[in-house]
Amino acid sequence: MLHGKVVLVTGAASGIGAAAARLFASYGARLALLDRDEEVAALAAELPDAVALPYDVADRDAVFAAVEQAAARFGRLDGAFNNAGIEGLGGGMAPTEGYPADEFERVLAVNVRGVFNCLAAELPRLPPGGAVVNTASVLGWLGGPGQAAYAASKHAVVGLTRSAALEQAARGVRVNAILPGAVATPMLLERGFRANPDFAEAAPGAHPMGRIARPEEVAEGAAWLLSDKASFVTGHTLAIDGGLSAR
Template sequence: MLEGRNIIVTGAASGIGLAAARIFAGYGATLMLVDRDEAVRAVADGLPGAHSCACDITDPGALAEVIARFPALDGAFNNAGIEGAGGALLPVTDYPDEEFDKVVAVNVRGLWNCLKAELPALQANGGGAIVNTSSVMGWLGAAGMAAYSASKHAVVGLTRSAALEGAMLAIRVNAVLPGAVATPMLTERGFVANPDFAAAAASAHPMGRIARPEEIAEAAAWLLSDKASFVTGHTLAVDGGLSAR
């Protein structure tokens, strides 16, 4: 499905990005795997033809360097993100301002940096596709996670706006909106910080379980592929029916 495509994946050392790296490689993509965690190098070493860059998406210069090393770009999965406050659920009045700033710096400004570096590279290569990872919290409010929810609403706005700008340039821009996914963000942080949330997460989804990271990665692969050739500006919930309630 992605044969011969040069694709960047951010947040590729863990969770959804790690699953995407494996699945996209299986579909024939040549990958540039980006993560601030050095473990991304070992992920690339285990995949045929994959490259890696251990860098932080909050640094615009880092993304420019990635593009310089990987110029004939066909696609990008802008997936790196953080939940903030170690996954603790805190009302606005108690949420530390510095945590709000960190969440916005990665989830909004970091993704902005990625778009700014990727869009000209895609245009220079005759077009391509971008998928951004938002969240169902990019559509819905989330008590105790206002900063995260706000940042993921911003990802929807960036996705739709970039899609309109790219439409006549053969650049499609879409977003995936996962429900709860079994990645370290939840299993090692969110569920640990909030045992009540861990107990309720499965039943909150009409399908009675949370997602496997591969289920989000498969949706992203489809949006990046030519099978989604007339899909742009779309926000695709992959949430077991959570947002249909």
């Protein structure tokens, strides 16, 4: 589905990003894997045609350097999966009036400015037929008690996606977003559930399908949106949430 395409994946060291890297490689993509976590190098080494880019998406200069490095390595850039993100408070929750201002800014720096930085660096590099997928969340549509920073940041990702899609449509570059529900990633299992045992018990049942998602299921949605099979889809927000947002 992605045969021969050069795709940049951010937040690639673990969770949805790592699952996407492996899936995209199985579909024939050549990969530039960006993550501030050094484990991204090990992932790149296990894939057939991948390079590791140890950068932080919140650092604008670093993002532009990474995109240039990817384009130099492969000769072009065909797509990007802007997936890097953090939840804030180490998975904990706090009411809006008590949410620490410095932590709020940290979440927005990664989740909003990071996507903005990536789009600014990637879009000029993409040819007609190129595509971008941004990872938002069902909390980009819905509210999340105790998750003011995360919900605000993911609403912003939806806005960035739609604006960029309208700007790029005339030249044939597509920009979409995925909106996962709860996913079995370290962000949720190792931090969110541990910090909030009640949430851990309630999460599967909150999804009408009665379970949380596997990272690979979310990655499949991103792969389709990046592929030519979605050639007339842009400005779309694809919920991959087991029916959660349909309630």
